Amino acid sequence: MSTHDSQDAIVIQDVVKSFRKKTIRGEYTTFKSELVRWLRGQRQPKQKQFIEALRGINLRIPRGKTMAILGRNGSGKSTLLKLITGIYSPTTGTIDVHGRISALLDLGAGFHPDFSGRENILINGIILGMSRAEVRAKMDTIIAFSELGDFIDEPVRTYSSGMYMRLAFSVATHVDPDILIIDEILAVGDEHFSKKSLAKMLEFKRQGKTIVLVTHDLSTVERWCDLAAWIDGGRIRRVGTPAEIAQEYRQAIALAEARSTTFTPPALAEGDTGRLPDVPSAQQASELPAAPAAPAPVVLSRVRFVDGAGAELSSLSPEQPAEVHIDYTAREGTEGAELELSIESADGKPLYVTSTRADAVALPARLPEEGRVRFLIERLGLLGGEYVLSVRARVPGASFTGPKAQCRFAVVSEREDHGIFRPAHRWVVEESPARARPELARVSGS
Incomplete structure (x- = not known):
């Protein structure tokens, strides 16, 4: 090296990398039968097999x-x-x-x-x-x-x-x-x-x-x-x-499971490597039969967290500001589109859901064929753990039926508080109600 x-x-x-495997026939079950075989000159050499x-x-x-x-x-x-x-x-x-x-x-x-x-x-x-x-x-x-x-x-x-x-x-x-x-x-x-x-x-x-x-x-x-x-x-x-x-x-794994819910490996033939059947390729996986559907008017191609310099983030802190970049393509003439954004726990429980409609944010009357929507978060506020951010789109008269765009992220916190989110807060310590001389013990990042 x-x-x-x-x-x-x-x-x-x-x-x-090959490994040598010794294959010994298991048909001689007693010392007597093995000895008789040997005296008759019917011994068989041990077979060697290379496994790649x-x-x-x-x-x-x-x-x-x-x-x-x-x-x-x-x-x-x-x-x-x-x-x-x-x-x-x-x-x-x-x-x-x-x-x-x-x-x-x-x-x-x-x-x-x-x-x-x-x-x-x-x-x-x-x-x-x-x-x-x-x-x-x-x-x-x-x-x-x-x-x-x-x-x-x-x-x-x-x-x-x-x-x-x-x-x-x-x-x-x-x-x-x-x-x-x-x-x-x-x-x-x-x-x-x-x-x-x-x-x-x-x-x-x-x-x-x-x-x-x-x-x-x-x-x-x-x-x-x-x-x-x-x-x-x-x-x-x-x-x-x-x-x-x-x-x-x-x-590929989904297609393999769809083809067979159980798998029994066949007996090794001479020269067989014992390799499992191929996982289907992505092209084969995409050939799964599906009901024909009209192309979605808005397709979300990518969603990700980025920092102020535009670098992609996979982990954040509770106090960290961040942006979500949502890249999309739209069919020509698409009007009145709406985006919904949700943050979920790792097991799928919704923690926060909002949308451009709920926040009274109007997307362009006619979406360009390609574009980006930015969702700015001044302070994340989540405690340490693993989360999923999901975005989906719809147009008037349709439900959110298109595929979601998702990204997974981790929040790393050095603090010992527990729960889901961390609200901005402070503590006030008073010597006595009568004297009312507060000492402010501000929590960093609040």
Whole structure:
């Protein structure tokens, strides 16, 4: 693996990874029958079979970006991560990694069960490229972040799975990596520690670190990532924006489920790789039979949060001002259109709904063929959590029947208040009603 300077943090070229599988016929069930077979000279050699987990992978991951790897179980995602981290070597092809890597892969990978948490921090830090002095200098910070308390000096075999992950996450994120590899481990531990881990990941993104994330949570992909790659059957099917890849992946999975609600893998024939059937392509998914419908007069092509400079936002704070940009296309001559905007919780509960009609905002009498509507929010006011912003359009005499345009976003708050929203407020502390000498204790951001 190379570590020279490059615009790409990771460059994967023509990588193939094969595993050798030994197949032994199971027809000899007793020592006697096996011995008779051997005396008759009817022994059969063990058959060897190569399984190609990855087939000709070509992928570039730019420095400072967050790349999601999508795909069904068995598609080769975890194998790819283990190749990047050096756990596996490619059968053919090359992988160039530019920078120090830290990885969160299997639960407690690299931990010795009989060593204490403190000893494992030292061992893992050295494995990840730090000197003994560097690990000792960060030891207290790592322990404090993991919140393991007195358990840090107990053998890790006594830890719960949540404690394992807290320690692993704390070590992996405090060794100052250039590249962080995560396999299905984004939310760690209980709700409190999950918020801490999310804040840490956001800090990594702000610092321009490169993150490679394998997950089945498409909302996380759309909210967190800058790029996405779809792997199917050991091959890269497509690389693109998270929204595009997530949409095509959903369509393909929906079509696969529509074709068969159950799947029974066939017996392996000689030379068979055991690969699952292909996920249908986005083009195949789009060919699902549907009732013909007239084109919608207004189509919402994109909705997103942006900051004052126009940069797209995937996470916000409760006190942060923001804009929602709603891009649309309209049929020529469309008149009297109305937009409805809603903010919902991650489980679909509506938290706030408004519209241009409700706010007495008139869109142009005749919409241009392409345009943008901006929704300005002076202060978001939501507490920490995950949310969905949805926009839909209609014209007079029609209901909101067109497809919604949506974006998912996270709110990260350092405060300990609870609920859904955070109203602007202040506290007034008086010495006594009689003296009426108020001291104002203003809450920051109110």
